[in-house]
Amino acid sequence: MDENLPSRGEIFVVDDDPAVRETLSMVLSAGGYKVICFADGAALLAVARSRTPSCILLDVHIPGKSGLDILKELHGEDYPAPIFMISGQGDIAMAVEAIKSGALDFIEKPFRGSEIVARLDEAIGAFVRRQAEDTASNIATLHFPGKEPLTRREREVLEQFTAGASNKEAGRHLGISPRTIEDHRANIMKKLGARNAADLIRIVMTAQRHS
Incomplete structure (x- = not known):
């Protein structure tokens, strides 16, 4: 430069x-x-x-x-x-x-x-x-067979969510607004077929066991 x-x-x-x-x-x-x-x-x-x-x-x-x-x-x-x-x-x-x-x-x-x-x-x-950080988490490489693939940013939001971060905390970490985090979460749940937050965590844990 x-x-x-x-x-x-x-x-x-x-x-x-x-x-x-x-x-x-x-x-x-x-x-x-x-x-x-x-x-x-x-x-x-x-x-x-x-x-x-x-x-x-x-x-x-x-x-x-x-x-x-x-x-x-x-x-x-x-x-x-x-x-x-x-x-x-x-x-x-x-x-x-x-x-x-x-x-x-x-x-x-x-x-x-x-x-x-x-x-x-x-x-x-x-x-x-x-x-x-290069997203060291294994969420970056998890596979959800039969589901619509998640984008890189959706995986980053999912990683925050499974780590227990609130929308506000996730937004602060990723540099985006809590409302945008909510939009991503809604998309992730739709893609993975999760009915609620607990269901989403179960889907992630199952994918981690099979990875």
């Missing part, structure tokens, strides 16, 4: 609204990040495939391909940096869809600058820690 850059790394911001780009650029620069803005997804894709930022902020509504389309093209679940979706308050269903497609979390407009910096600091820190 260029030694003239701030040590906190780069953040890519994708939004077609110049005012939003300018606001985020000012707020994040003040927080110690180098900010690179894009007005559409195609410009982001050209750069994001060859250069990995510390984090991406991606608006749901951008011209051309939507933020969701771009997220899928980046393979959000396996992208080596956290991706946040920026969404209006009426976009909750779309935000949930984005999380299923690999977004780490979503930021609702209107947002407060200081809160965004704190959330990104936490998310980037948690992401780096998880990569360092």
Whole structure:
């Protein structure tokens, strides 16, 4: 990395609204990040495939391909940096869809600058820690025959859940909101056919015995 850059790394911001780009650029620069803005997804894709930022902020509504389309093209679940979706308050269903497609979390407009910096600091820190830990837990390699496969993030949430973490604790550890943890848990239970929390633990224990 260029030694003239701030040590906190780069953040890519994708939004077609110049005012939003300018606001985020000012707020994040003040927080110690180098900010690179894009007005559409195609410009982001050209750069994001060859250069990995510390984090991406991606608006749901951008011209051309939507933020969701771009997220899928980046393979959000396996992208080596956290991706946040920026969404209006009426976009909750779309935000949930984005999380299923690999977004780490979503930021609702209107947002407060200081809160965004704190959330990104936490998310980037948690992401780096998880990569360092490399998920030593065997939940990363458990097989659930006949069930729809869990994504990497769903396995991380499941690991937190089976360790007894609350939604709030799991969210803090993974750098995402408790509501997003709830969405992941609902998905995990649906995929594994668990009727309740105790049933989910039983399914995991059975898989561990057979692994």
